[in-house]
Amino acid sequence: MTTVDLPAPALTAKDFSSDQEVRWCPGCGDYAVLKAVQSFLPDLGLRRENIVFVSGIGCSSRFPYYLDTYGMHSIHGRAPSIATGIATAREDLNVWVVTGDGDALSIGGNHLIHALRRNVNMTILLFNNRIYGLTKGQYSPTSETGKVTKSTPVGSIDHPFNPVSLALGAEASFVARTIDCDRKHLTAVLAAAAAHRGTSLVEIYQNCPIFNDGAFEGLKGPDAADQLLRLEPGLEVTVDGQTWTHDPTEANPTRQFAISRLDGDPDSPVPVGIFRQVDRPTYDDQARAQVADALAAAGPGDLQALLDSGDTWSVAEERA
């Protein structure tokens, strides 16, 4: 998170709501995430004008329109690259990317992994409903194998991505998972992600009531406690018979990755919370440092001297 001046009057959630009517389907999990974000943005101590939300294409990508900050609703899959440009250009901005499972993992998969490896200052909210909603119900790169959708009438034959494993594989510095229906957990994880310097990736399990209703139903309600493994630093974790204490700050991501693989095991609970949170130099800080170092070493560039560089010659008067 960037250090900026505190705003004079304290802001409230209302200050972050734009005048645009929210147009998601009734019951969509996106509402809960929007509420959570609007509720904790005032606590970040940032000026509204220093926050930028960037999105790609998909239902969740309408998110920036509903926040009274700077924002860009861009093109399919490209939000991380646009956010990279914004973050690299401006140290004083707090940059967010709002994306979905199709946007981030399918058409934009390349930009996502490269943003994660570079560690650009941005917080990525990956809304995962395991379906294409805006295009009306095709399977996504997180849909389970065998899923029957409009484009897979006899079942999907695609093997799905596990977004947390993918992010850990790309050596992301902050990786977490939360769920839309648990407001408290959602808010706590998003706030930690926002406070992290570097790329934070938060996968948010989110229900699509129209095209994939109940995708995460087993993880909700009073009986779901056993279905979730709520990661905390110091939590004892057992994977494949080996037990250790979960440490999100551990530099080697091997054990964090092992925890992420519990998803594939029907007998194991689904891990949520912060998998990884390590300090690593960010791309944009280093890019700015190179510019600052060049300036410090030799002063601001002299354009005339640049143009005059190399082998030059002068013609004193008209040569005929």
Place this chain on the structure above:
Amino acid sequence: MSHPVTELDRVVIRFAGDSGDGMQLTGDRFTQEAAVFGNDLSTLPNFPAEIRAPQGTIPGVSSFQLHFASYDILTPGDRPDVLVAMNPAALKANTGDLPKGATVIVDTHDFTARNLTKVGYAANPLEDETLADFAVHAVDLTGMTVEAVKEFGLSRKDAARSKNMFALGLVSWLYGRDVAGTETYLAHKFATKPTIRDANVAALRAGWNFGETTETFAVSYVVKPAPAAPGRYRNITGNTALSYGLVAAGRLSGLPVLMGAYPITPASDILHELSKHKRFGVTTFQAEDEIAAIGAAVGASFAGTLGVTATSGPGVALKSEAMGLAVMTELPLVVVDVQRGGPSTGLPTKTEQSDLLQAMYGRNGEAPMPVIAPQSPGDCFAAAVEAARIAITYRTPVMLLSDGYLANGSEPWAIPSVADLPAIEPGFATAPNHSTTNAKGEPVEEFWPYLRDEETLARPWAIPGTAGLEHRIGGLEKGEGHGNISYDPANHDRMVRIRAEKVQRIADSLPPLEVDDPSGQADVLVIGWGSTYGPIGAACRRVRAAGHPIAQVHLRHVNPLPNDLGAILRRYDRVVCPEMNLGQLSRLLRAEYLVDVRPITTVRGLPFGAEALAHDLLTHVTRTAEALA
């Protein structure tokens, strides 16, 4: 001994060898010496896409052609007066371009039976009649180089690597050129490798002395300096000039520059050059792909920086959707396309002008973009500044169409005085621009991101960090003025027309076109755009020298077309348009003006030859005269 010296007014030299023989460096050094001497010049590097194609083969031949003269010249020359061939492949690949009487300097060292067979020579061409039309100097350049650098104890292979400097020394003697500049250059380049430095310098001097002391060359030549306007000059390639133009645009606008790029031939040198200029507030971002490169540039522009991306045709194809986003969000952006032969991967290292229609129309929807083209390597500087001026002033992505010939070719460049370059005003929005009332009827000041400047139709550029101007933009259609999403049919119709009109109004800011028609009697007008300026100009001179008037006009702005172009085209009985494509500008002009523009086209990966083009133009002039008679 003293040699007779013959004065010439122009010479075309072609250095040719294996890809690894250092021919580009040799040519570049001779160019620098000619430039500093005061000759006018024009160069044409020509090399394969493979880094090291199989040694000694024709596909592996790399060449560098230099035209230098005692008067102003416009092209790198059609046919070399002198060929320096470092092996049989280089000889075989280039002999066909030589005019009768040309001088051929051949390194005999590699003329073994095996090498001759490799390139299809049945017999040694140095020993039969193959080269009978030329003045051949067959010399063991490699052997003499090895001998000359013996004292440095290099391996035979390393010693032989200096043979290009021996050749350079020899040719420098032949044309009375000083090699001191090259010695300084070598001292700098090999500062950490003193032995290699000394060997290269020794080879260079040995080459010079060989010319001086042997009877091989009966005469040497002098080509006097060319007339030039007073001022300071340097030799510059198009890619360097274009990079400097982008640096200058940042300085003139007071904006930092963020350049996103993905390596691609022949545009990568722009990324390399800009990466050196951090002190000018230039940040370069080598992205994971072409799309991310332009994405970062669009993001940087949104954040108040001058966003730039540079690529070649295949990269432009990948960037199309993001260019559409920049059209819709009306953000400043400079997209550089250094065109190469296409389609697909095409001819990566060869030149072509076949991306014009892609630049004009290669996006979904009605997505107009200004298109600007430099006309010579040095002109890439001014064209880049102009592209930035339009991008910033009109809040629009701009396509800057260079090409492989401009990118790698070079010419003397009159260095502009920075103090004379006009400032570019970013004019960031700082305050609300619209008054309304809230639900309670109280007056409220708002920011509307799509309220426009009445004259330019540019929208306000409010950058993050500006309190009270928070707003959202994106790829969905905008409501006029307020900029909120709108699917209203009438609004879309209006916004499409406004975006088109905004680009059209750029024409109001352009200077009048200059038609070159010295006699004022021409019936035929030749029109071109981009790098064909030199060949068209040289061809027109030949036509005029043959006693026929002909007029030339050249376009820097292809979109929007200048306001006075229609009237100019209609003044002539015939309009001819030479292009390195199958007639893309001529189609645009026909569609726009209903004028019967006649294309002359070439797609050989090389610039037009002045002689052949002059022949075609003369045919048009003759036919027009016949029709008028």
